[in-house]
Amino acid sequence: xxxxxxxxxxxxxxxxxxxxxxxxxxxxxxxxxxxxxxxxxxxxxxxxxxxxxxxxxxxxxxxxxxxxxxxxxxxxxxxxxxxxxxxxxxxxxxxxxxxxxxxxxxxxxxxxxxxxxxxxxxxxxxxxxxxxxxxxxxxxxxxxxxxxxxxxxxxxxxxxxxxxxxxxxxxxxxxxxxxxxxxxxxxxxxxxxxxxxxxxxxxxxxxxxxxxxxxxxxxxxxxxxxxxxxxxxxxxxxxxxxxxxxxxxxxxxxxxxxxxxxxxxxxxxxxxxxxxxxxxxxxxxxxxxxxxxxxxxxxxxxxxxxxxxxxxxxxxxxxxxxxxxxxxxxxxxxxxxxxxxxxxxxxxxxxxxxxxxxxxxxxxxxxxxxxxxxxxxxxxxxxxxxxxxxxxxx
Ligand code: FAD
Numbered sequence: 001x002x003x004x005x006x007x008x009x010x011x012x013x014x015x016x017x018x019x020x021x022x023x024x025x026x027x028x029x030x031x032x033x034x035x036x037x038x039x040x041x042x043x044x045x046x047x048x049x050x051x052x053x054x055x056x057x058x059x060x061x062x063x064x065x066x067x068x069x070x071x072x073x074x075x076x077x078x079x080x081x082x083x084x085x086x087x088x089x090x091x092x093x094x095x096x097x098x099x100x101x102x103x104x105x106x107x108x109x110x111x112x113x114x115x116x117x118x119x120x121x122x123x124x125x126x127x128x129x130x131x132x133x134x135x136x137x138x139x140x141x142x143x144x145x146x147x148x149x150x151x152x153x154x155x156x157x158x159x160x161x162x163x164x165x166x167x168x169x170x171x172x173x174x175x176x177x178x179x180x181x182x183x184x185x186x187x188x189x190x191x192x193x194x195x196x197x198x199x200x201x202x203x204x205x206x207x208x209x210x211x212x213x214x215x216x217x218x219x220x221x222x223x224x225x226x227x228x229x230x231x232x233x234x235x236x237x238x239x240x241x242x243x244x245x246x247x248x249x250x251x252x253x254x255x256x257x258x259x260x261x262x263x264x265x266x267x268x269x270x271x272x273x274x275x276x277x278x279x280x281x282x283x284x285x286x287x288x289x290x291x292x293x294x295x296x297x298x299x300x301x302x303x304x305x306x307x308x309x310x311x312x313x314x315x316x317x318x319x320x321x322x323x324x325x326x327x328x329x330x331x332x333x334x335x336x337x338x339x340x341x342x343x344x345x346x347x348x349x350x351x352x353x354x355x356x357x358x359x360x361x362x363x364x365x366x367x368x369x370x371x372x373x374x375x376x377x378x379x380x381x382x383x384x385x386x387x388x389x390x391x392x393x394x
Contacts, residue, residue: 002029003318006087006097008077008256010034010062013288013303014103015392018070020311026069028315031095033087035076037061039393040130042161043300044385049127049138050171051179052338058130060393077104080260082281099314102262102269102278103287103307104254105129106160106298109267112250113153114225114234123228124245127168128160140244141172146180148243151233153188153223155250158268160289160298162195163344165248167334170200173208174337186242187214188235190222195297196334196344196364203336223247253290260284268292273350275323276310285310294354295346302330304388325350327358333381340371341378 005021007014010032018032039060047053066072075089080100087095108126110117116124127137141150150172154165169187176183193216194200204212221236226247233240233247252258252267262269262278269286270279273294278284287310288303296302305328313323331345347361365377 002027003098004029004031004096005099005101005314006095007032007101007103008080008087009103009105009254009288010036010039010065010072011103011105011288011303012300012388012392013307014101015039015062015065016304016307017101017103017287017311019065019068019392020308021314022068022070024311024315025318028318029071030069031071031073032062032065033073033075033077033089033095034062035074035090037074040134041300041389042128042130042164043388045127045130045134046164046168046171047335048134049141049168050175051138051141052171052174055135058134060389062393064394077256080256080284082260082284085283098283098318100284101287101310101314102257102260102284102290103303104256104290106251106289107254107258109250109252113223113247115228116226116247116249120226120228120247124226124231124247126248127246128164128248128251137244137246141175144180144183144243147182148180149241150176150183150185150244150246151188151240151242152185152246152248153233154190154194154248156190156222158298159248159251161332162297163200163332163334166194166196166200167336168246169212169214170204170208170334170336173204173211177208177211183211185212186240187212188220188223188233188240189214189216192216192218195332196342198367199342199365200334200336202367203340203342207337207340253286257286257290262286262290264292266292273353273355274325275313275317276306285314292354294348294351295357296328296330296348296355297332297346299330299332300388301332301384302328304392305329328355331384333377333384335378335381336374339378340374341376341381342374343377343381
């Protein structure tokens with residue numbers, strides 16, 4: 001009988017591994033379990049929030065994946081039994097696996113910020129999982145009068161997409177500058193510094209003047225509570241009333257990974273850095289944001305790269321061959337304004353227990369660069385998005 005691989009989660013990691021497995025070895029029977037028929041991409045969602053792109057650029061179906069021979073099951077996985085090697089879905093279907101790939105992304109840790117629960121997210125959207133939350137934040141910005149205050153509250157590390165909150169701040173500032181120029185944007189950060197900080201802050205001053213005000217944790221302390229009905233954020237030393245509040249709470253591996261015993265006390269899933277097999281459960285590989293991939297950031301680029309490597313390793317392991325050590329890479333593009341892009345890149349290799357960064361490889365965009373250079377990077381970011389979504393979902 002052909003080997004069976006079940007994949008939980010049809011996002012950047014899961015959809016990639018399902019396709020790559022079929023491409024590595026068409027004899028492998030691949031089932032992809034995903035509750036939603038339309039995937040909403042987080043990459044590029046900041047452009048939708050800033051009004052630069054329509055929501056439709058984020059939406060992808062699974063027909064082309066099914067056409068590669070992947071069996072699509074549009075249900076939520078609710079239980080994994082590592083002894084009988086079975087996944088149970090919400091609709092009471094059971095799927096047996098020889099190897100399982102867990103790629104369910106993240107969940108918010110509700111009430112880590114006191115009062116910030118699912119109901120609060122309907123008033124103060126996180127928009128950190130794309131879809132209705134993206135549209136809600138966009139609508140709130142559209143409804144806000146000129147002269148309003150937008151507050152973004154990013155979490156401490158590690159979290160999904162380290163430069164994401166700052167790209168979002170940039171593109172909201174672009175919207176405010178062009179539509180509601182008397183407005184302000186305040187970032188109440190729960191950390192001391194952030195990804196590509198020098199590039200972002202120089203560009204902010206250059207393009208947006210004093211529209212964006214960033215406060216590291218040393219200014220007012222972390223955001224510890226919210227009062228959603230009043231749109232108030234409470235830090236350790238200050239209360240701030242917002243007209244639009246974008247609260248991005250701390251995160252961890254999604255629920256199915258937690259209840260399957262794959263996550264440790266950090267909330268993320270430890271893995272073997274060569275094969276991505278869980279350190280806690282044999283036969284289960286964890287990819288993408290849910291995993292603790294060491295120095296690799298939680299990005300769609302990383303999820304996609306990890307998934308391609310993992311597919312090769314699973315195909316080899318199923319044939320009784322040893323895994324091979326490979327290097328991995330990541331690039332995160334951020335758009336600071338239309339035609340103004342910046343990036344950060346890294347190269348990684350498996351270490352003893354974690355995936356380590358290769359020193360001296362990678363880096364950030366130059367601090368001083370011409371307008372043409374920034375425009376080129378904006379173009380690279382757009383073509384990266386077209387290419388990855390075509391490769392994963394097209
Ligand atoms: P996801 O893409 O979230 O996919 C997880 C899937 O699992 C979902 O489809 C979900 O429905 C499914 N699922 C969950 N639970 C279950 C279950 N029980 N059963 C079955 N299925 C389940 N990254 C970049 O590289 N570049 C960018 O420019 C970029 N921009 C970003 C901007 C923002 C605002 C944000 C929030 C993120 C951005 N990212 C970017 C990060 C990127 O979105 C994530 O790193 C990436 O989506 C991780 O992929 P994943 O497959 O692990 O998770």
